[in-house]
Amino acid sequence: MENIANIFVKSIFVDNMIFAYFLGMCSYLAVSKNVKTSLGLGVAVIFVLTITLPVNYLLENFVLKEGALAWLSPGLASLDLSYLAFILFIAVIAAMTQLVEMVVEKFTPSLYASLGIFLPLIAVNCAIMGGSLFMQQRAFNNIGEATSYALGSGIGWMLAIVGLAAIREKMEYSDVPKPLRGLGITFITVALMAIAFLAFSGLKI
Amino acid sequence: MSKLFSAKTKEVFLGPLSKNNPIGVQVLGICSALAVTAKLEPAIVMGLSVTIIVAFSNVIISLLRNTIPNRIRIIVQLVVVAALVTVVSEFLKAFAYDVSVQLSVYIGLIITNCILMGRLEAFAMSNKPWESFVDGLGNGFGYAVVLIIVAFFRELLGSGTLYGIRIIPQAVYDAGYMNNGLMLMPPMALIILACVIWIHRAKNKDLQEK
Numbered sequence: 001m002e003n004i005a006n007i008f009v010k011s012i013f014v015d016n017m018i019f020a021y022f023l024g025m026c027s028y029l030a031v032s033k034n035v036k037t038s039l040g041l042g043v044a045v046i047f048v049l050t051i052t053l054p055v056n057y058l059l060e061n062f063v064l065k066e067g068a069l070a071w072l073s074p075g076l077a078s079l080d081l082s083y084l085a086f087i088l089f090i091a092v093i094a095a096m097t098q099l100v101e102m103v104v105e106k107f108t109p110s111l112y113a114s115l116g117i118f119l120p121l122i123a124v125n126c127a128i129m130g131g132s133l134f135m136q137q138r139a140f141n142n143i144g145e146a147t148s149y150a151l152g153s154g155i156g157w158m159l160a161i162v163g164l165a166a167i168r169e170k171m172e173y174s175d176v177p178k179p180l181r182g183l184g185i186t187f188i189t190v191a192l193m194a195i196a197f198l199a200f201s202g203l204k205i
Numbered sequence: 206m207s208k209l210f211s212a213k214t215k216e217v218f219l220g221p222l223s224k225n226n227p228i229g230v231q232v233l234g235i236c237s238a239l240a241v242t243a244k245l246e247p248a249i250v251m252g253l254s255v256t257i258i259v260a261f262s263n264v265i266i267s268l269l270r271n272t273i274p275n276r277i278r279i280i281v282q283l284v285v286v287a288a289l290v291t292v293v294s295e296f297l298k299a300f301a302y303d304v305s306v307q308l309s310v311y312i313g314l315i316i317t318n319c320i321l322m323g324r325l326e327a328f329a330m331s332n333k334p335w336e337s338f339v340d341g342l343g344n345g346f347g348y349a350v351v352l353i354i355v356a357f358f359r360e361l362l363g364s365g366t367l368y369g370i371r372i373i374p375q376a377v378y379d380a381g382y383m384n385n386g387l388m389l390m391p392p393m394a395l396i397i398l399a400c401v402i403w404i405h406r407a408k409n410k411d412l413q414e415k
Contacts, residue, residue, distance in 0.1 A: 022238075087291065090317075094279070124322050128317075130314055137309060178406075179403050179413055183229075183399075194392040
């Protein structure tokens with residue numbers, strides 16, 4: 001239990017998807033122009049990450065890893081399918097996004113209306129795929145740890161995008177040198193935020 | 206030869222190197238670009254891998270473009286890209302294991318690199334295979350160039366080496382010079398990239414925003 005809480009806090013602050021690994025940068029820069037839409041995208045990322053990561057965890061541990069198929073028959077114990085990981089992970093992510101989109105549309109039309117355009121885009125968000133690949137690399141002990149990692153990373157991502165959007169809204173009124181306007185100054189802002197987040201490194205519960 | 210490199214193909218190839226650079230102007234593929242640039246070697250390997258994958262996935266999608274149903278095209282594109290990335294990743298594991306360990310998850314993340322989806326959607330879906338191949342090469346090189354510039358400064362100032370070879374002599378260290386450790390931290394990649402964009406846009410006035 002302690003471990004789960006630790007992973008959760010660490011993935012929000014220390015191993016932040018944006019500030020430590022630059023994952024999901026494309027949509028992060030494109031959609032962070034105002035707080036409301038960035039909040040919507042953030043919620044959608046948390047949602048999809050928390051659903052796809054445990055599914056990929058099960059896939060990794062019961063199908064792909066070396067010897068993972070032993071539960072099916074002992075003859076398969078030496079099989080190592082991990083080279084299929086990329087294709088299967090991305091297929092799961094694309095399918096899950098589609099599924100989540102349909103479920104949300106059916107049961108909560110209001111949420112669908114506010115997330116609408118962002119949901120299909122999330123299939124190609126590096127943060128989702130990155131989450132699954134980090135899960136594979138870190139070899140979590142059980143599905144609880146994987147889920148808390150997913151939830152924490154999603155929340156960290158949302159925190160980052162909402163923070164940047166708030167800063168960019170204010171920056172509209174400042175006089176930035178012409179060549180730096182837009183992309184350049186946004187990068188510098190993100191860098192300063194990332195330096196601030198370095199203060200959390202080594203944090204442990 | 207003259208037919209292969211018509212004025213249009215030349216434009217398609219040279220455009221992404223500067224005027225239409227995938228990172229500086231189209232804002233694509235930043236996700237993986239920043240994390241691998243602490244050292245020159247992984248940056249070059251990453252640039253080459255992306256170039257190869259963009260060029261060949263462009264050709265494959267361009268060949269298939271008339272047979273792919275419009276509704277499931279994203280999934281088809283993802284599968285083609287994922288297959289190519291798997292090939293490159295296995296190749297690196299076999300022939301350049303150290304680099305593939307340094308690149309860790311970022312090789313896998315080429316699948317969701319926006320340059321790929323961006324070029325496939327914007328170019329390969331509506332152009333012939335040869336032009337698509339050239340477009341892929343151009344965009345791959347445009348991406349690699351930015352990666353190499355950023356990695357050059359980070360490695361030189363952060364560790365005093367280039368491609369693993371010591372550049373700043375020991376005498377300078379003895380005189381009190383120190384490596385800038387911050388250069389190896391993630392935030393500096395963003396700041397150097399911002400400076401590259403700054404210089405690039407100061408030179409090309411038409412790229413400035415507003």
